[in-house]
Amino acid sequence: MSSLLTDSLFGVKGYVAVVTGGGSGLGFMIARGLVTNGAKVYLVDLPSVPTDERVAELNELGREAGGSAHGLPCNVADKQAIQDLASQVGQREKHIDMLISNAGIRRDAPVQCNVLTASFSELQASMWSSRHSDWDDTFSVNTTAHYFLSVALLPLLEAASRLELPSGQLGRNGGRGVVVMTSSCASMHNVTNVDLTSYATSKAATDHLVKLLAAKFSRFYVRVVGINPGFVPSNMNPVGEEGNLFSALFDKVPARRAGNEDDIAGTILYLVSRAGAYVNGISLCVDGGRILLANGQE
Known part of the structure; x- marks a missing residue:
């Protein structure tokens, strides 16, 4: 990872972060960026996901900058587990500067087809094969978890917004106390060569949730923002692997590459x-220009 701007304007040294889905993919990229710039990160992932090696790697990377990492298990699809997570963090910290609510899943149809070339019967068969439980699971992790995580950690986020900065200004002038939700550029376009309907719909709901929670938290200036990544290597999107249907779309991205x-x-x-x-209250698309052309792709 190349050096990023780390002066006082972009600095996060000494900040406290909770990053869900932090054991791999986007979550680990984010955690690494924070730790190497001096932040303390609580790396959260499923109890079944081993994170000790990831935490050790982050602590080694963050040593020079003063950053650190600590692993905490949590199934974000479980409301009680989220409450337990908030309690654990609250026992260790008086505030958190950011919640990076990043955990997400994708449930593809069991019967797959190329949506752009499939026959009528092939398309219907593929879409009908989607299970009701897949939709439930997708929304539970990709949308509902953002809501409950934000509410459970709100007191710690609000405490960060009231921190006095070295300049004597309140934290709301420094931006501390923010929720960042990971959405997807899939929420912003309609054309894909695989059926991502449940995934894209859950991400579109997340985009609106950003605005809903930002409005609700506005009096306390706990900011809520979102990011809509495009093609970025992860377990969910194995960029570069042979047979990956998404790889054929890179030449349709103005940046001509994956993120x-x-x-x-x-x-x-x-x-x-x-x-x-x-x-505050907006979602930032980070997709190399993908959505500019996605709905007109051949």
């Missing part, structure tokens, strides 16, 4: 630092 760690970490550093303190 990388600096693209994601740099966006997060902007949104959670003083640089982004005046940004």
Whole structure:
């Protein structure tokens, strides 16, 4: 990962972060960007996901900058587990500067087809094979979890917004106390060569949830923002693997490439630092221009 701007405008040194889905993919990219810039990160993932090696790697990377990492298990689809997570963090911290609510899943139809070339019967068969439980699970993790995590951690986020900065200004002038929800550029276009309907719909709901929660938290200036990544390597999107249907779409992205760690970490550093303190209630698309052309793709 190349060096990112780390002066006082974009600085997060000493900030406290909770990152869900932090054990891999986008979550780990974000955690690494924060730790290497001096933040303390609570790396959250499923109890079944081993994170010890990831935490050790982050602590090694963050040593020079003063950043650190600590692993905490949580199934974000479980409301009680979220409450337990908030209690654990609250026992260790008097405030948190940011919640990066990043955990997400995608449930593809069991019977797959290329949506752009399939026959009528093939398309209907593929779409009908989608299970009701897949929709329930997708919304539970991709949308509902953002809501309950934000509410459970609200007192710690609000405490950060009231912190006095070295300049004597309140934290709301420095942007501390922010929720960042990971959505997807799939929420913003209609054409894909695989059926991502449940996934894209859950992400569109997340985009609106950003606005709903930002409005509700506005009196306390706990900011709520979102990011809509495009093609970025992850377990969900194995960029570059043979047979991956998404790889054929890279030449239709104006940037002519997949996203990388600096693209994601740099966006997060902007949104959670003083640089982004005046940004609230919006979702920022980080997709190399993908949605500019997606609905007109052949």
